[in-house]
Structures are given as C-alpha cells and as structure tokens.
Amino acid sequence: MSTTTTEKNNHFQDHLMEHHHEENFFTKYIFTMDHKMIGKQFLITGMFMGIIGVMMSMLFRLEIAYPEQSFPILEFFLGKWAPDGIMDPNMYLALVTIHGTIMVFFVLTAGLSGTFSNLLIPLQIGARDMASGFMNALSYWFFFLSSVIMVASLFVEAGPAASGWTVYPPLSALPQAMPGSGAGMTLWLISMTLFIVGSLLGSLNYIVTVINMRTKGMSMTRLPLTIWAFLVTAILGVLSFPVLLSAALLLMFDRLLGTSFYLSDIFIGGEVLSYSGGSPVLYQHLFWFLGHPEVYIILLPALGISSEVIATNSRKPIFGYRAMVGSILAIAFLSFIVWGHHMFITGMNPFLGSVFTFTTLLIAIPSAVKAFNYITTLWKGNIQFTPAMLFSIALVSTFVTGGLTGVILGDSALDINVHDTYFVVAHFHIVMGLSAIYGMFAGVYHWFPKMYGRMMNKSMGYAHFWLTFITAYGVFFPMHFLGMAGLPRRYYSNTAFPMFDNLADINVLITYFAIIGGAAQLIFIFNFFYSIWRGPKAKQNPWRANSLEWTTPVEHLHGNWPGDVPVVHRWAYDYSKPGAEEDFVPQNVPLAEGEESGH
Amino acid sequence: MSPISIIVLIVLVVLTLVQVMRISEISSEIQKGEDNEVSPKDNNTQGRLMLLVGFGFVISVLVMYVAWGRLSLPEPSSAHGAEIDSLWNLSMLIINIVFFIVQPILFYFAYKYRGKKGTKATYYEHNNRLELFWTVVPALALAVLIIWGLNVWSTLMMPENEEEPILVEVYAQQFNWTVRYSGGDNELGYATVHEIAGANILGVDTQDPASADDIVAKELHLPVGKPIQFAFRAQDVIHSAYFPHFRAQMNCVPGSVTNFQFTPIITTAEIRQNKDVKAHVEEVNEIRTAKGEDVWEFNYVLLCNKICGAAHYNMQMDIIVETQDEFDAWLKEQKTVAETL
Ligand code: HEM
Numbered sequence: 010m011s012t013t014t015t016e017k018n019n020h021f022q023d024h025l026m027e028h029h030h031e032e033n034f035f036t037k038y039i040f041t042m043d044h045k046m047i048g049k050q051f052l053i054t055g056m057f058m059g060i061i062g063v064m065m066s067m068l069f070r071l072e073i074a075y076p077e078q079s080f081p082i083l084e085f086f087l088g089k090w091a092p093d094g095i096m097d098p099n100m101y102l103a104l105v106t107i108h109g110t111i112m113v114f115f116v117l118t119a120g121l122s123g124t125f126s127n128l129l130i131p132l133q134i135g136a137r138d139m140a141s142g143f144m145n146a147l148s149y150w151f152f153f154l155s156s157v158i159m160v161a162s163l164f165v166e167a168g169p170a171a172s173g174w175t176v177y178p179p180l181s182a183l184p185q186a187m188p189g190s191g192a193g194m195t196l197w198l199i200s201m202t203l204f205i206v207g208s209l210l211g212s213l214n215y216i217v218t219v220i221n222m223r224t225k226g227m228s229m230t231r232l233p234l235t236i237w238a239f240l241v242t243a244i245l246g247v248l249s250f251p252v253l254l255s256a257a258l259l260l261m262f263d264r265l266l267g268t269s270f271y272l273s274d275i276f277i278g279g280e281v282l283s284y285s286g287g288s289p290v291l292y293q294h295l296f297w298f299l300g301h302p303e304v305y306i307i308l309l310p311a312l313g314i315s316s317e318v319i320a321t322n323s324r325k326p327i328f329g330y331r332a333m334v335g336s337i338l339a340i341a342f343l344s345f346i347v348w349g350h351h352m353f354i355t356g357m358n359p360f361l362g363s364v365f366t367f368t369t370l371l372i373a374i375p376s377a378v379k380a381f382n383y384i385t386t387l388w389k390g391n392i393q394f395t396p397a398m399l400f401s402i403a404l405v406s407t408f409v410t411g412g413l414t415g416v417i418l419g420d421s422a423l424d425i426n427v428h429d430t431y432f433v434v435a436h437f438h439i440v441m442g443l444s445a446i447y448g449m450f451a452g453v454y455h456w457f458p459k460m461y462g463r464m465m466n467k468s469m470g471y472a473h474f475w476l477t478f479i480t481a482y483g484v485f486f487p488m489h490f491l492g493m494a495g496l497p498r499r500y501y502s503n504t505a506f507p508m509f510d511n512l513a514d515i516n517v518l519i520t521y522f523a524i525i526g527g528a529a530q531l532i533f534i535f536n537f538f539y540s541i542w543r544g545p546k547a548k549q550n551p552w553r554a555n556s557l558e559w560t561t562p563v564e565h566l567h568g569n570w571p572g573d574v575p576v577v578h579r580w581a582y583d584y585s586k587p588g589a590e591e592d593f594v595p596q597n598v599p600l601a602e603g604e605e606s607g608h
Numbered sequence: 609m610s611p612i613s614i615i616v617l618i619v620l621v622v623l624t625l626v627q628v629m630r631i632s633e634i635s636s637e638i639q640k641g642e643d644n645e646v647s648p649k650d651n652n653t654q655g656r657l658m659l660l661v662g663f664g665f666v667i668s669v670l671v672m673y674v675a676w677g678r679l680s681l682p683e684p685s686s687a688h689g690a691e692i693d694s695l696w697n698l699s700m701l702i703i704n705i706v707f708f709i710v711q712p713i714l715f716y717f718a719y720k721y722r723g724k725k726g727t728k729a730t731y732y733e734h735n736n737r738l739e740l741f742w743t744v745v746p747a748l749a750l751a752v753l754i755i756w757g758l759n760v761w762s763t764l765m766m767p768e769n770e771e772e773p774i775l776v777e778v779y780a781q782q783f784n785w786t787v788r789y790s791g792g793d794n795e796l797g798y799a800t801v802h803e804i805a806g807a808n809i810l811g812v813d814t815q816d817p818a819s820a821d822d823i824v825a826k827e828l829h830l831p832v833g834k835p836i837q838f839a840f841r842a843q844d845v846i847h848s849a850y851f852p853h854f855r856a857q858m859n860c861v862p863g864s865v866t867n868f869q870f871t872p873i874i875t876t877a878e879i880r881q882n883k884d885v886k887a888h889v890e891e892v893n894e895i896r897t898a899k900g901e902d903v904w905e906f907n908y909v910l911l912c913n914k915i916c917g918a919a920h921y922n923m924q925m926d927i928i929v930e931t932q933d934e935f936d937a938w939l940k941e942q943k944t945v946a947e948t949l
C-alpha cells in the first residue's frame with residue numbers, strides 16, 4: 010500500500026513541475042486546494058469568529074457585573090437592544106447563545122481541527138496533500154458560508170437565536186416564546202446545517218488520508234499522537250454530527266412545516282397550539298448524542314497538539330505512547346455512551362440515570378492516565394519554555410482542574426443540585442474551553458514557522474501566556490463558588506433574588522479578570538499578524554523536532570517535499586535517545602547500526 | 609448589533625494595530641539580534657514563573673475556600689439532603705486531594721526540569737507497572753463514588769414511603785409558578801392545556817370529580833416532616849423547578865408530567881434561626897441598606913433553572929415550610945377549584 014502511495018506521490022511531483030507558474034492570486038489564496046493554505050484559511054476565519062465571540066462575552070460580563078446599569082458602550086454596540094445603554098434581557102440571552110455557538114463550533118471545532126488537521130495530517134504522515142483536495146476546499150467553503158450566515162443572523166430585526174447554544178425546543182421552536190426564536194433561529198439552523206456538512210466533508214477526508222496515504226514505514230504505531238488525535242476526532246465527528254443534523258432538520262420541520270417531533274400540548278400567547286404527540290426530551294437526546302462527543306471533538310486535537318509540544322520541548326519521548334493512544338480510543342468510545350449525564354433531571358427513567366452515571370465516571374480513568382502521562386513526560390526532562398510549551402503545560406493544569414469537577418457532575422445524585430448552575434459553567438469552561446484554547450494557542454505558536462515561514466515574537470508570546478493563564482483561572486475558578494451558592498446560569502441579572510446579593514462582588518471581580526484577559530488577546534493578534542509579514546525568518550526545524558513536517562522546506566510547495574517523500578524508520582519520539590549524538594533523531598533517519606527501535 | 613458601530617469598530621482596530629505595529633517596529637530596531645530562540649536565561653525565568661504562578665494559583669484556591677466557603681448553601685432542609693451533602697463532601701475531599709497533589713507536582717516539575725545548558729533529558733519511554741498503578745487507583749476511588757452515588761440516586765428517585773405522600777402540582781409558565789394541592793382526596797383532577805381559559809390558568813378539567821377539592825395557590829406551603837410528592841407541568845417551554853435549599857430539582861416539560869419527592873424537615877421559622885442563614889441575611893442586608901433597598905427576610909425560594917425567555921432570571925415563588933397545624937390553617941383559607949371556577 011505505502012509503496013504505491015509513494016510512487017503516486019512522485020508522479021504527482023512531476024506533474025507539479027509542469028504547472029508550477031500558472032497560479033494567480035485567486036487560485037493561490039482563495040480557491041486553493043492546497044492543504045496548507047486551507048488550514049490557514051480555517052485558522053484566520055476561526056480567529057475572526059473568535060474575536061466576535063470573545064467580544065460578546067465582554068459585553069455580557071459587563072452586564073452581569075453591573076446589572077441594569079447604563080453603559081454607553083453597550084448602546085454603541087447593540088443599538089436598539091440597549092436603549093439608554095441598558096442591555097435588554099433578550100439581548101443578554103442572545104449574546105450568551107451566539108457566544109457559546111461560536112466558541113464551541115466555529116472556534117474550537119472548525120478553527121482548531123480544521124486548521125491543524127489540514128496543516129498537519131499530510132505533513133506528518135508524509136503525503137503530498139489530502140486524499141481529496143477538492144472536498145477539502147469544499148469543506149472550508151461550507152464553513153465559511155456558515156460563518157457568514159451566523160454573523161448575518163446578528164443583524165436580523167428580532168435579534169439572533171437566544172435560547173442557549175443547545176437551542177432546546179419548545180423555546181427555540183416558537184417565535185412567540187422569545188424574539189430570538191424567529192428569523193434569527195432559522196438562520197442559526199441553516200448556518201449549523203452548512204457547518205455540519207462542511208465538517209463531515211473535512212472529517213471523511215482526514216480519515217481517508219490517514220488510513221491510506223501514510224508514507225513508507227509510517228505504521229499506525231509510529232504516528233505522532235497529533236495524528237492519532239485528529240483521526241479519532243474525525244471518526245467521532247463522522248459518527249455524531251449526522252445525528253445533530255437530523256436534530257436540526259426535525260427542529261426546522263417543526264418550525265416551518267408544523268410537524269410535531271418535539272412539541273406537544275402547548276399553550277402560549279393566549280392560544281393552544283396544534284402540536285401534539287412530540288417530545289422536547291427527544292431533541293435533547295439527539296442533541297447530546299452529538300453534544301458529548303463534541304466536547305471531545307474539541308478536546309482531543311488539543312490533547313494531541315500538547316502531546317507533541319510537550320514531548321518536543323521536554324526533549325523526551327512522550328511517556329506511555331501506547332497508553333496515550335489507548336486512552337484516546339477509550340475516551341472516544343465512552344464518549345458515545347454518556348450523553349444522558351446532561352439530562353439527569355429531565356425526568357428520565359432513574360435506571361437510565363444510573364447507567365449514565367456509571368459510564369460517565371468511567372471516563373475519568375483514561376483521562377487520569379493521560380494527565381499522569383503528561384506529568385511523567387516532564388519528569389527529568391530538559392524543558393524548553395517556548396510559548397507553545399507554556400500553553401501545553403497550562404492545558405494539563407486546566408484539564409486536571411476541570412476533569413475533577415466532572416466527577417461531581419457525572420454523579421446523578423450530586424448533579425441534581427448543581428445542574429445548570431455556575432458550577433457547570435466553571436467545569437466546562439475550564440476542562441473544555443480553556444484546555445482547547447490553550448491547545449490551539451500552543452499549536453499556533455509551535456507551527457507558525459511551518460505556516461508562515463517566520464517566527465512569532467517570543468516576548469510577546471510570554472506576555473500573552475502569563476496574562477491569559479492568570480486571568481482565565483481568575484474568571485472561571487470563582488464560578489465554582491457561585492454555583493455552590495445555587496446561582497443559576499443564563500440569568501440576565503442576579504438582583505431578583507436577595508439571597509444572591511452577596512455574590513455581586515465576585516461577579517465584578519470575574520468581569521475585571523475577563524476584561525484584562527480579553528485585552529491580553531490583542532497581544533496575540535498583533536503578534537500573529539505582525540509576524541506573518543515581519544517576523545524573523547524561520548529555520549527549517551526551529552524546535553529541533555522529529556516529525557516529518559520539519560523535513561519540508563520553509564517555503565511552501567505544492568506537494569510539500571521537493572524531492573521524494575521521506576521514508577520513515579522510527580517513531581516520532583526519539584528525543585535524547587542514548588547513543589544518539591543530538592538530542593533528537595528525526596523520523597526519516599535510518600536506525601544506526603545496532604540501534605534498537607521500540608517502534 | 610448596529611452595522612455602523614461594527615464598521616467604526618473595525619476601523620478603530622485596524623488603526624490601533626497600525627500604530628502598535630509602528631511602535632514595535634521602532635523598538636525591534638533597538639533590540640536587533642534577538643532571534644526568538646529560547647535561551648537558557650528564558651528557561652530560567654519561565655521555569656521560575658511556573659513555580660511562582662503555579663503555586664500562587666494553588667494557594668489562591670485555598671484562599672478562595674477560606675474566603676468564600678461561607679457562600680455555599682446552608683444545611684439541607686430536606687430529609688434526603690444530608691445524604692447528598694455527605695456524598696458531595698466525600699467527592700470534594702477526593703478531588704481536592706488529587707488537585708492539591710497533582711497541580712503542585714505539575715508546576716514543580718516544570719520548574720525543576722527547566723532546560724539547562726549541557727544537560728540531557730532522560731530517555732524514559734514507558735513503565736507498565738506505573739501506568740497500571742495510576743489506572744487502578746482512580747478506578748478504585750471511582751468505584752466507591754459510583755456505588756455510593758447510585759445508592760443515593762435510587763433512594764432519591766424511587767423512595768419507599770411509610771406514609772402516603774401529599775400530592776402537589778407545580779405548574780410553570782413564562783414567567784411564574786403556580787401550585788395546586790390535591791385536597792382531601794389526595795388526587796389531582798385531570799388538567800390539560802385545552803381547558804385553559806380565563807381564571808382557569810392551569811387548564812383544570814372541572815368535569816373531573818377529583819378536581820373539585822383541588823386548591824390553586826401562588827405560594828408553596830409545605831407541612832414539615834411530611835413526604836411531598838411533586839408533579840411538575842409546564843404549559844409553554846421547558847422550565848426547571850429548582851429548590852436549592854432542599855437539594856431538589858426537576859425539569860418541567862410541556863406535554864408530560866415529571867415527578868420528584870422530598871420531605872422538608874426544617875420549617876421556615878427554624879431555618880431563619882440557623883447561624884449560617886443568619887450570617888448570610890446579615891451580610892445581604894448590609895449590602896442592601898447601603899444601596900437603599902428593603903431589608904430581606906430569609907425565605908425558601910423556588911427558582912427557574914432552565915432558560916425560558918426574557919424574564920427567566922426573575923421566575924420565582926416563595927416556599928413556606930410550617931407545622932402541620934399552620935399548614936392546615938392556611939389550606940383551609942384557600943378556595944377550592946369548585947369554589948373559584
Ligand atoms: C472527567 C470527565 C468528565 C466528566 C465526568 C464530565 C461530566 C459532565 C457532566 C455530568 C455534565 C453535565 C452537568 C450539568 O449539566 O449539570 C458536564 C457538562 C459539560 N461538560 Fe463535562 N465531564 C467531563 C469532562 C469533560 C470534558 C473533557 C469536556 C470537554 C472537552 C467537557 C465538557 C462539558 C460541557 C461543554 C458541558 C456543558 C454542557 C451544557 O451546556 O450543559 N466535560 N460534564
């Protein structure tokens with residue numbers, strides 16, 4: 010198999026030489042089929058969406074810290090939704106909803122997987138490009154279109170979708186229930202449908218590429234952990250996103266065609282609606298059948314990236330490679346049978362609740378293995394603190410902190426009292442939000458030289474890291490205490506309940522951290538764009554890493570390698586191997602005489 | 609969002625970026641020669657910062673426990689609440705032990721093994737024994753939590769009753785709660801959205817004989833020490849009936865009836881004497897008087913805890929737990945469905 014691939018690749022190379030100069034601006038930067046450029050397109054689009062999502066969070070944090078107070082800036086941004094600078098409650102919910110949607114899907118799914126699967130899969134497995142460049146380009150364009158529609162939905166008359174990023178019906182199904190459930194919700198559903206199509210096209214492509222197009226010698230057990238993570242992520246996506254697609258389509262039918270999949274016995278706006286026989290809980294089952302795997306679709310690529318970055322910069326092999334692969338597989342499998350932990354108090358059969366508690370708590374075991382293996386990788390390392398390494402270590406910290414509270418939430422008996430409170434907000438932001446964002450930053454800092462042929466500024470990277478690390482914990486850790494005081498999430502204001510009055514100070518504190526943390530991201534954005542054009546030129550292998558992407562020239566070529574595709578002789582983690590001269594031995598270096606290869 | 613504001617914003621961002629770029633261009637002229645490679649000096653500073661900030665974080669968590677521990681809900685006011693709280697405490701103990709061991713180790717290793725010139729990392733690929741160890745230990749801890757948790761869960765959800773529980777309906781709509789007592793027959797009359805009209809906000813079927821003695825109220829009164837079987841309904845969207853002081857919560861789902869049962873064990877009058885509650889009330893009233901708001905008297909409340917629309921944040925009902933006599937007296941004052949409809 011791999012021999013024929015190599016031959017095909019070499020043929021491809023001859024083919025390239027002939028057409029080399031026909032590219033113009035549009036084919037090179039816009040309608041490109043080159044995986045590296047598509048990766049960059051995902052990154053830039055994801056960053057743009059990220060800026061919108063983060064800015065929204067600044068606005069609603071301002072509101073929640075100073076409820077019902079007037080801020081001209083709110084009127085400036087929100088217009089009629091903040092008359093006299095006081096935010097409308099519907100707008101608060103809309104901001105929370107679109108913030109969640111953007112961060113979960115557009116930034117941490119498409120922006121993370123889309124960027125790094127595209128950039129790294131061919132480069133690290135030794136392939137000239139993705140299996141289908143066309144499908145790959147199509148995947149980006151579906152994502153782009155869905156982003157445009159999501160942003161456009163912000164401008165509709167009655168406001169964007171506002172029923173929470175999980176858009177539970179009937180709230181999301183009935184325009185009478187809230188203004189956001191009108192045209193804004195329709196656009197939300199259309200946008201997500203396109204998003205899913207794009208994501209499926211991408212995932213299929215990643216799977217096919219990893220399975221079929223590895224270079225000679227790149228057996229599955231020699232794959233860098235990044236590739237394992239991307240592969241499993243893609244499989245999760247292919248198996249679970251179609252279910253969300255059906256959920257969204259059925260919701261669309263209920264909204265537009267008057268079917269009753271999710272609706273029954275509803276009295277609203279002074280009249281009884283004609284729906285009967287549907288179940289709102291059915292939607293939740295379908296949603297979370299994607300929703301839980303989705304959190305791993307977000308997290309696994311970040312874990313893959315940090316495995317790579319931590320091994321490289323500890324100058325040590327990743328500890329327990331097989332256990333790391335095994336735990337990725339175990340987590341992926343379990344993630345399909347735990348979705349009910351989001352629904353313990355929907356009135357589901359108590360026995361079912363028990364089953365979901367059992368399966369959910371099992372996930373903690375492979376998660377623990379991963380955390381301990383990361384830490385052991387640091388042990389007796391020779392740690393090089395690049396900005397990417399700092400973010401990867403921070404990822405381990407947040408993964409542990411957030412994973413631990415999962416043990417509480419996964420226990421149905423305990424979930425009763427903290428479900429939908431700020432305790433949950435703290436949990437999932439730390440374990441998923443922060444870990445994945447840190448993984449994404451680590452990836453950008455680490456592979457920037459590969460993407461743009463230049464280096465990002467180190468000092469700005471350090472400043473960005475420390476400000477982010479401190480403020481992010483400052484934002485999310487205190488939320489545990491709010492949750493333990495019984496404060497529900499998605500409240501426009503906490504002033505309606507005197508029992509929460511003594512939490513106001515904490516909310517102000519959190520907002521301060523949020524604003525500083527948000528501002529710190531400007532350092533990153535500046536560093537990113539500045540370095541694209543002005544950063545110092547990168548060396549071919551600036552981090553002295555083993556994996557194949559660093560054997561390609563700094564200048565991008567269609568087809569990646571100017572000559573033959575390298576042949577692989579070892580795994581990606583021969584760092585500081587005894588007997589080797591340097592503290593790294595790239596994968597394409599043949600075994601020395603008498604050298605043993607574990608992999 | 610207003611389109612003009614977006615355009616203005618984008619222009620502003622671009623302008624600032626250009627300015628910042630100019631400044632840093634000048635400053636990078638000055639420090640030419642910096643090649644962005646990580647130097648041993650960087651490793652030293654960053655490693656130390658890891659230790660400092662990492663331990664700072666761990667310590668600040670301790671500080672938060674001390675400073676904000678008092679914010680947690682007071683002792684549970686329901687019979688099953690104590691079970692939940694002990695399970696909570698054990699789980700918290702376990703995860704905190706792990707937290708306070710693992711985080712310091714992580715940051716310490718980052719500091720201890722910071723890169724130094726001339727040293728080489730130890731090639732250490734795997735160790736099956738070690739990995740087995742940290743698979744088995746979490747598995748054991750989790751086994752305890754799972755078994756205990758499932759036990760608590762099933763006693764909560766499938767309670768065995770010595771006496772017949774009192775049946776109470778909690779009814780949710782945007783954005784308020786209504787309750788219905790089942791009256792002398794302890795049976796709720798049939799109700800459906802199709803019957804909603806005028807004063808009959810719950811859609812009670814007046815033809816159903818069981819409905820005649822039902823009592824509709826806007827305050828939830830409960831007799832202390834009696835098991836209460838709640839039936840939850842919603843008429844428009846999903847709401848969630850959240851009784852934080854009773855460690856109870858259940859979604860109210862249009863088109864179906866959900867259930868939860870608990871026994872209140874502390875009356876409103878008693879809980880107001882609880883020292884944590886007193887301290888809480890005092891703290892809150894200090895804040896409220898400073899702002900010129902009414903003083904607050906503690907009451908149990910029912911909150912809505914599932915996003916349900918604009919006034920979701922203010923969908924509440926007072927709960928009054930009282931002695932059987934007080935409860936009976938209150939109930940007698942209320943009008944039955946037969947009297948009102
Ligand atoms: C130790 C493993 C974990 C356990 C036992 C666990 C358990 C739970 C449970 C039970 C909930 C629902 C709580 C509620 O709604 O009341 C929840 C919420 C959530 N978890 Fe986890 N979790 C774990 C790890 C993760 C990871 C790794 C991620 C992401 C990568 C994640 C992301 C989320 C998200 C996004 C929510 C919120 C969903 C919502 O909006 O309701 N969790 N988790």
Ligand SMILES: [Cu+2]
Pocket residue numbers: 300301304347348350351
């Ligand atoms: Cu989940």
Ligand SMILES: [Cu+2]
Pocket residue numbers: 780781782783846847848912913914915916920923
């Ligand atoms: Cu509600």
